[in-house]
Amino acid sequence: MTASRDGTAVKALAREHHVAPKTIRCALDAAGARQLPDRLDALPVPEEPPGPAADTPVTLDLPGLLADHLRAVGDDTIRAALILGRIIRCGKGYSIRLTMPLQLHHAALHQSAALAAEGAGPAERKAYRVYATRITAAQRQRTPGN
Structure with missing residues (x-):
């Protein structure tokens, strides 16, 4: 028991x-x-499981539509990360491969939330969803037990 x-x-x-x-x-x-x-x-609150540090860099591809939006409205930290990112051309568009902590990926997604709003175009909404899915997948990989 x-x-x-x-x-x-x-x-x-x-x-x-x-x-x-x-x-x-x-x-x-x-x-x-x-x-x-x-x-x-x-009920007892379980302690946080030991895991990787929150500031461990994660490499994700940011769709070009989000990158263009973040260059215009993003904060200085996100803009600096965009400059350091590697551009990857694919078909008609491009992505930027960013290596930064998961918290900054979340901040970039939050700052580009306008592209998921009602007035945004289908391509912008899809780019937002794709990046959100990548962040979620990276977060699941980092949590132990999955």
């Missing part, structure tokens, strides 16, 4: 004791170990 309370997965307990996961679940249910407490605000 204590291992389950400490956060050990049911399948891990089943492997450890060489039984089916259903057996572990039945035992936990019989002991009332899987019931929620009366006060949900009293």
Whole structure:
């Protein structure tokens, strides 16, 4: 019961004791170990899992439409990153390969949110979605357990 309370997965307990996961679940249910407490605000807050530092650089490709917009309205940090980025030509358009912390990628996406608004064109909205998807994928890769 204590291992389950400490956060050990049911399948891990089943492997450890060489039984089916259903057996572990039945035992936990019989002991009332899987019931929620009366006060949900009293649940313990898990500590942040150890992971890579937040300022570790991540390399992502920024679509050219977003880069043009950020050169005009972005802050100085984003503009400096755009200057240092490597231009990659592909078909009619281009991308800029940026190596910067994930927080700056989020800031660049936030500053280009006008391109995802109602009045923006389809290509601008798609460029915004593509960059947002790349950021989300990079964030998932960095979080342990995925």
